[in-house]
Amino acid sequence: MMRLQLVKRPQHSAFFSAVSPLIALALTMIAGAIMFSVLGKNPLDALYYYFIDPLRETWSLHELAIKAAPLILIAVGLSVCFLSNNWNIGAEGQFIAGAIAGGILPVVFPDFQNVLVLPLMLIMGMIGGAAYASVPAFLKARFNTNEILTSLMLVYVAQLFLDWLVRGPWRDPGGMNFPETRDFHAFAILPELMPSAGRANWGIVFALLAAVILWFVLRKTLKGFEIRVLGQSPRAGRFAGFSASHMVMVSFLISGALAGLAGISEVSGAIGQLQPAISPGYGFTAIIVAFLGRLNPLGIVAAGFVLALSYLGGEAAQISIGLSDKAARAFQGMLLFFVLGCDTLIHYRIRLVGLSVAKTGETGAETNA
Amino acid sequence: MLESVLITIATAATPLLIAAIGELVVERSGVLNLGVEGMMVMGAVTGFGVAVTTGSPWLGVLAAILVGAAFSLLFGFLTLSLVTNQVATGLALTLLGLGVSGMIGEAFIGMPGVKLGTISIPVLSEIPYVGRFLFAQDPLFYISIVLVAGVSYFLFFTRAGLTLRSVGDNHDSAHALGIRVIAIRYAAVAFGGACAGLAGAYLSLVYTPQWIENMTAGRGWIALALVVFASWRPWRVLAGAYLFGAVSIGQLHAQVIGVSIPSQFLTALPYLATVVVLVLISRNRRLTMVNTPACLGRPFVPAR
Structure with a gap:
């Protein structure tokens, strides 16, 4: 009988910090290959369609950028939350809130058409997302309410509210009763970067900008230091005069605004109208992106493309070898598991020891000493 | 009328109750497993699948319990043996569960399900007003009540329960006393997983005997x-579960009667109620401080 034993490293391993996401990816591919063979598919074919095929054509790379943009935007914001030990898991709701707030202009005031519309929409989207995120943040700061549960509950509320809007007051009057709003007019559409080559729009630029700015803030400014101190040791943070409840608001507002920007960019870019379902779970997948990127904004950019690839690969594998697109979700879940498991290597050495020695008494005595 | 309302409240409350009582034991041992949703949905899909293929709802229930427990051990291995962050790992379990169940369940969409029948106890079930509510229910209803009583007795009247609580309140002292902290936490996590699996089976075998993706909602x-x-x-979990059952049934009845509020707003009620209730409870800091297991969510690495 063997047992795992963790030995704390004197300091965290720089080697494993860099390598652990790669190990996790490799392990996920192995586990995925096993899963695909259990499903009766050739695992090599499946992996090819998942990870290589979507990268072969220019238009497909554009699609990759479209999928990566919201993931990166949301995950970069979440990294601020997670680093400061605030668990915003309601980004999906903030994404929807941003899409709704930004959608007010083109849907309710369709006659207001000029160059101001798009910038206003983007700003309103950010405000909408931030406002929606401020609810769990305020409740945590003021009443000490668990932000994990409240932010998650508000996801369901946002989804239902959007559903009501597009079936009720915002339904397209000329839309044959389909549950969708009118198409956004030309001034409300996020322009494509290279229309001749593919559909990728300005969303990916926003995402990269956000990542670079937040990387700078987190690494090079006092605010970034404050965020990390409060996350790692709230007590030390208090002694330094940092306020934890202030940080709850700041981190939630940043991540809410970025999720809202992702939401309005998605509907004004890739979709072009509001529908009952505007996100294939971006807000939740972004949690995986944030951890795969080791909560570092630049790492998150890379991780965003990996997860975007899993969405596209899921579609490609469904079309080409009839593998259910649901497999992509399972794949993403496995990836987060492996990422978290491999991160242990950064702080601990793992040893296998036999169970034969009477260990409990011995270690207990040492603890007391 | 009153009696049938009570019965529908019980069907809405029972899955919440079973899942919550399992998680209560997990949290009492100092572990926060946010993967309840994922374990529940895995229980729902296996329960349904096994019941439909074998024709026996009881085998479905058993499979759901086993799968829930096995699934929770994934979380246990990461958080207890590899001391990963419990919040993140719990989220991972939920995402994985939703993904895997969607994949497994694709074959079951639209299939007619097998319903677990009710058991009525003669004579007692004829008591006016409450007889059918208390004594003519599905078997999992009885199990849920027995679970609450059993867990309550175990935690507060047995030595093992005291040990489990001590692990949750101060794992360093418990370890120094020679208590096997990690082993106890593994057991608690597995129990929580089994309960969540059972709660999932309730959804797909009693509440709505069919498979719908993300049916745990x-x-x-x-x-x-x-x-x-x-x-x-x-x-108090029992009281809370029935309160939530009443809220969700209330909105269903309101939709049937045709209250002129959009159905989406009524459906949102249980979620909003959860937020309101959490705020009311957490406002009272002393109450939460006294009862929260002191080591909840804190990683434990035995010192050498």
């Missing part, structure tokens, strides 16, 4: 909120 999260609401006390 946030119930796992509401169960987590119930544990906080109940301030980690088993009988």
